[in-house]
Amino acid sequence: MADRINVLKTYKTYVGGKFPRTESGRHYKVYGKDEEVIANACQCSRKDFRDAVVAARGAQNGWNSRSAYNRGQILYRIAEMLEGRKTQFVEELKPLGIHHRTAQKEVETTIDTLIYYAGWADKYQQVFGSINPVASNHFNFSIPEPTGVVSAFAPEESPLLGLVSVITPIIVGGNSCIILASQRYPLPAISFAEVLHSSDVPGGVVNILTGFKEELVDHMTSHMDVNAFFFTDPKVNKEYRKQIDENAALNVKRIVHHPVNDWSQHQEDPYLVTKFQEIKTTWHPVGF
Amino acid sequence: MSATTSTYDWNKTIPIDQVGVEQRVDRLNSRSIKKDSKIQALKLALSMIDLTTLEGMDTEGKVIQLCQKALRPHIEQPDLPKVAAICVYPNMVSVAKKELQGSGINVASVATAFPSGMATRKIKIEETRQVVADGADEVDMVISRGAFLKGEYEYVFDEISAVKEACGSAHLKVILETGELQTYENVRKASDIAMHAGADFIKTSTGKISPAATQPVTLVMLEAIRDYFYKTDRMVGMKPAGGIRKAKQAIQYLVLVKETLGAAWLTPDYFRFGASSLTNDLLMQIIKQQSGVYQGPDYFSKD
Numbered sequence: 379m380a381d382r383i384n385v386l387k388t389y390k391t392y393v394g395g396k397f398p399r400t401e402s403g404r405h406y407k408v409y410g411k412d413e414e415v416i417a418n419a420c421q422c423s424r425k426d427f428r429d430a431v432v433a434a435r436g437a438q439n440g441w442n443s444r445s446a447y448n449r450g451q452i453l454y455r456i457a458e459m460l461e462g463r464k465t466q467f468v469e470e471l472k473p474l475g476i477h478h479r480t481a482q483k484e485v486e487t488t489i490d491t492l493i494y495y496a497g498w499a500d501k502y503q504q505v506f507g508s509i510n511p512v513a514s515n516h517f518n519f520s521i522p523e524p525t526g527v528v529s530a531f532a533p534e535e536s537p538l539l540g541l542v543s544v545i546t547p548i549i550v551g552g553n554s555c556i557i558l559a560s561q562r563y564p565l566p567a568i569s570f571a572e573v574l575h576s577s578d579v580p581g582g583v584v585n586i587l588t589g590f591k592e593e594l595v596d597h598m599t600s601h602m603d604v605n606a607f608f609f610t611d612p613k614v615n616k617e618y619r620k621q622i623d624e625n626a627a628l629n630v631k632r633i634v635h636h637p638v639n640d641w642s643q644h645q646e647d648p649y650l651v652t653k654f655q656e657i658k659t660t661w662h663p664v665g666f
Numbered sequence: 667m668s669a670t671t672s673t674y675d676w677n678k679t680i681p682i683d684q685v686g687v688e689q690r691v692d693r694l695n696s697r698s699i700k701k702d703s704k705i706q707a708l709k710l711a712l713s714m715i716d717l718t719t720l721e722g723m724d725t726e727g728k729v730i731q732l733c734q735k736a737l738r739p740h741i742e743q744p745d746l747p748k749v750a751a752i753c754v755y756p757n758m759v760s761v762a763k764k765e766l767q768g769s770g771i772n773v774a775s776v777a778t779a780f781p782s783g784m785a786t787r788k789i790k791i792e793e794t795r796q797v798v799a800d801g802a803d804e805v806d807m808v809i810s811r812g813a814f815l816k817g818e819y820e821y822v823f824d825e826i827s828a829v830k831e832a833c834g835s836a837h838l839k840v841i842l843e844t845g846e847l848q849t850y851e852n853v854r855k856a857s858d859i860a861m862h863a864g865a866d867f868i869k870t871s872t873g874k875i876s877p878a879a880t881q882p883v884t885l886v887m888l889e890a891i892r893d894y895f896y897k898t899d900r901m902v903g904m905k906p907a908g909g910i911r912k913a914k915q916a917i918q919y920l921v922l923v924k925e926t927l928g929a930a931w932l933t934p935d936y937f938r939f940g941a942s943s944l945t946n947d948l949l950m951q952i953i954k955q956q957s958g959v960y961q962g963p964d965y966f967s968k969d
Contacts, residue, residue: 428960435962603962628959 389419389564391426391588392571394433395581400426400589408565411475419564422589424597427529427556430585431603434527434554437582442524442552450499453550455577457492460485463573467538470566474537480642487642488539494646495546502551502651510659517662522655524552525632526605529598531591532559533610536641538566543641544608545584547650553606556585558598564588599625599633606632606654612639674862676819682850682886691881694925695918704917705955711916712739712948713747714934715941716774716905717969720755720781720873729758732942733765735969740949749945750934751804755780756797763801774804774839778829781843781872783808787825794832804837805829808872809856811846819859826863839867839905844883845875853883857890867903869940878908879940881922888926901930907940913951916944942969 389408390397402423410416420426441449460467464485471481507521528548533540537560548555559567571586587594599607599622607626614635626633634653638644699707717736719728729752736749751772752762762773775797779785785793794805807829813821830838840860844853860868868887871878884906891902904927906919916939923931931937946969950961 424960431960597960601960601962602965603960629962629965 386417389417389568389588391420391422392568392574392584392586393426393430393582394436394585395575397571397575401429402426406590408563410473416473417565419568419588422558422587422594424594426587426589427594427597427601430556430587431527431529431601433582434556434585435603437580438524438527438552438554441549441554441580441583444552446500446503449550449552450496452578453492453496453499453546456573456579457489457496459573459577460489460492460570463569464489467566467569470569471538474563484536484539484642488542491539491543491646492546495550495651498648498651499550502648502655505648506652506655512661515664517664518659519662520657520659522551522652523658525654525656526553527603528553528555528606528608528654529601529604530555530557530608531595531598531611532557532567533638533641534560534562537563538570540610540638540641541567541570543638543644544610547647548608548654549579549583551651551655553654554583554585555608556587556598556604558591558594559586559588561589561591595622596625599631600628602629604629604631606634608634608636608654610636610638612637674858676823676855676859677817679851680854680858682854684850684882687850687882687885691885691922694921695881697921699917699921701955705952707917707920708913708948708952708955709747710932711913711920711939712945712952713750714938715749715945715948716751716753716907716938717749717945718753718873718907718940718942720753720776724755724758726758726761729754729761730765732969733762733771735945735967736766736771737769739945740953740966743953746949746952750938753804753806753940756793756800759797759800759802772803773801774806775800775802776806776808776841776872778807780806780808780841781874783810784812787828790825791828791832794829798832798834798836802836804839804867805833806839806841806869808841808843809860811843814847814852814856814859819855822856823859823863826860826865830864837866838864839869839903840865841869841872841907842887843872843875844870844880844887845877850883850886853886854890857887858894861890861894861900861902865902867905867938869905869907869938871906871908871940873908873940876909879906879910881918884919885922885926888922891931892927895927901936903936903938904931905938905940910939910941911943911947913944913947916948945969 390399400420400422404421405418406421407415408417408419467485468481510518512518530544567586719732736752751774753774754762756775759775777794777797778790842856847853857868946966953961
């Protein structure tokens, strides 16, 4: 007989800086590599998504009005916290059938990705903004500004690295986001939420839900208060893509499809930051 | 109905079961209203709104804008119900009246040194006469909470009676400012005093004090209205105001009214919401019910 009964973690969602269960009360089973049940995850409903949008909208303005430098600091802080909990994440990736060394590599690449984008926080405006020559007496300049609230699917593969590679380019530019975690293996996403929670990220900037893409895709792409939708599925059915585009057309949502096959080979990419930016051009009169 | 002296001993207190009230509210809040009933409830709530702007920075422009919103809550759906009234400060009554001429929307004005009520009776009466002369169809007065809490119930009663008289044909809503009354027993007593003194509506709050309208307080007031109706056969209206921002809350209030007073009170003549941002949330929910798509505030006019 075992000395004690192991205490298993309840995996909840992360919305508005809190860890609520789904309002629907539903859950689904998460299986390990040998088809054994390793945990239960929340099967979020459209109402959970709706609540997350409210949280994301509420947080977006405050997040954007922080200085770019401060956003960089906070991203760096996430990386620091993740570094401290490296072992936990390596252990959490193993039941998925990921080899120890590969798991360690995935966690380390994740940390490096955060550091990489943290550096871009106060640089992308300079690099991608411009001063434009015009024929009149105007000082004319274009600067990127955040699109707003972004909903996104985290990739099915690489449950941690993929997730972070999707979240970071969105939030570094002052957007807030609602992410649906990997459906098959959502556990590291919720553990990552704990890291976010303890690293100065204001509540509501990142919201993480778990559940079924099939069920939520229509709501995530049609919601009128969401400004962009980001997904990275390598293969997309034509009908499915059409449905997403039609939903998005309701409020001219930006659809960003960035197919990635293998996240461990994926290059860090500042252009991904600009996908969630709108260029604003200002004409400022100058004297003679 | 307005008496000059009360024949009632206000020192008698009607006990209120606090736990019972709160549990009943929780119980009723768990009721689920879906589909057609929900759309009907949302539209009903929209028709019960007293669209309110009571800021020191209000201008004629702001009031005109609000009146336009009252007339056409959502331009894409002209067949939606109009709101019940516009509620403004006394100096804006004539502006609102002109804007809403012939629309069927009432103009309500706060009076009697709103929100504190700290003025002499003479000034309060004068102010009431003035807003009625300017065209207010409804007057929202505040009670003297200081006097009430000191136990000067006759004073409060007489004051309400006097304002009622000054209102003439205009409807009188009496604001109890429940956030300052401390106990449910006091809320009940203030409700009874206001109704006996001739109030056409009793209203929870000014919106300037927190907590403003809460559901337990509303239930206590609704029960006072019910008991008063049994005693006198006169229907008094109810207006929760302040802090009601979400369509879901509004529907919960409607359930409270239906369960306490019955369907006869579910009309703008006997039930109002004092709110402004509630309007857009109701509109967003109505459109959501019709289209199946969650709405965003960018697509609705500001209020």
